Amino acid sequence: MQEKLRCVIGFVAWMIPLLCVFRGIPAAAYPGGPLHDVTDAAPYCAGCHSSIGLEQLRDLPAAEARKRTAAVAHLDAIRTGSGPYAKLSAEQRTELIADVRKVDENSKITLEVPTAVKAGEMFMATVKASGGSGPVIGVMLLDIDLRNQARAIQGEGFYVYSPPRVTGPDGKQEDQWLGRRYDGLERNLNFVVVFGVKTNLAADKFSSASVTYDLVAPSRRGKYTICAALLYGTEKASPVGRVEQGGHTMPLGGFAGPSGRIRFSKVAVLDVQ
Numbered sequence: 001m002q003e004k005l006r007c008v009i010g011f012v013a014w015m016i017p018l019l020c021v022f023r024g025i026p027a028a029a030y031p032g033g034p035l036h037d038v039t040d041a042a043p044y045c046a047g048c049h050s051s052i053g054l055e056q057l058r059d060l061p062a063a064e065a066r067k068r069t070a071a072v073a074h075l076d077a078i079r080t081g082s083g084p085y086a087k088l089s090a091e092q093r094t095e096l097i098a099d100v101r102k103v104d105e106n107s108k109i110t111l112e113v114p115t116a117v118k119a120g121e122m123f124m125a126t127v128k129a130s131g132g133s134g135p136v137i138g139v140m141l142l143d144i145d146l147r148n149q150a151r152a153i154q155g156e157g158f159y160v161y162s163p164p165r166v167t168g169p170d171g172k173q174e175d176q177w178l179g180r181r182y183d184g185l186e187r188n189l190n191f192v193v194v195f196g197v198k199t200n201l202a203a204d205k206f207s208s209a210s211v212t213y214d215l216v217a218p219s220r221r222g223k224y225t226i227c228a229a230l231l232y233g234t235e236k237a238s239p240v241g242r243v244e245q246g247g248h249t250m251p252l253g254g255f256a257g258p259s260g261r262i263r264f265s266k267v268a269v270l271d272v273q
Ligand code: HEC
Pocket: 030, 031, 032, 033, 034, 037, 041, 044, 045, 046, 047, 048, 049, 132, 133, 134, 135, 136, 137, 138, 193, 231, 232, 233, 234, 235, 236, 237, 251, 254, 255, 256, 257, 258, 259, 260, 261
């Protein structure tokens, strides 16, 4: 009897997050960004997001890689009206594709770093990011532009010296992300969520923000690669791509849909002398 009860309790506990996923409730707060996981991350975590281009999937067999691109995973699904997109008329699907494309074209990320620094020297890295569907975008500094295998630059021996400085879309310094870090924890994070991102497709308006890091170069000399990744959504920017659910704005493609994106900046080479 007790065994049976334990089984039932176990099953119900297991179903709760699953139900949240399927009912589109942001259990872990994505979409909307991983708002409670205020820590460093790498792009592999964004398993549902689709990739901008094949380059970041070059470690996978070509057929496998293609399936994960935005063009195939997302735009083809809308075009063919598969899954949640079956609700849309042909005109609405065309509209959603055009809107999503516009978000992608206006979503950018660049990274500025010096070309050479001394071992153990402090230097500045500046990330400029724009676009996304809002309300947030995510930025991280990585060793390489590989979606599944990139690591946070700390893995190469860089040290994030101080809390990153975030200039939000309104041009003011913002602290919403680091302010969510639990009491007493260090705030020198690499992964940053930028708040206040607003997108107005009709008016052709997109937000931009910047994140500045104080980094310490590795102690070992050599050539290092470094790049930045942008994590963003697309569908919620479109009137046909967003759904109101229990007080949350959700993408039509759903909680586990392919409307999120992973985009990389150019890879910079840093000569540590
Ligand atoms: C269960 C699927 C799923 C996983 C896993 C996931 N995301 Fe997302 N995420 C989404 C979807 C769907 C959107 C796009 C919303 C849209 O199209 O407007 C999104 C959007 C975002 C956004 C932009 C906010 C928004 O609502 O547009 C950020 C930032 C983000 N994700 C970061 C992450 C990070 C970091 C991880 C790993 C820790 C992650 N996501 C894992 C599904 C996921």
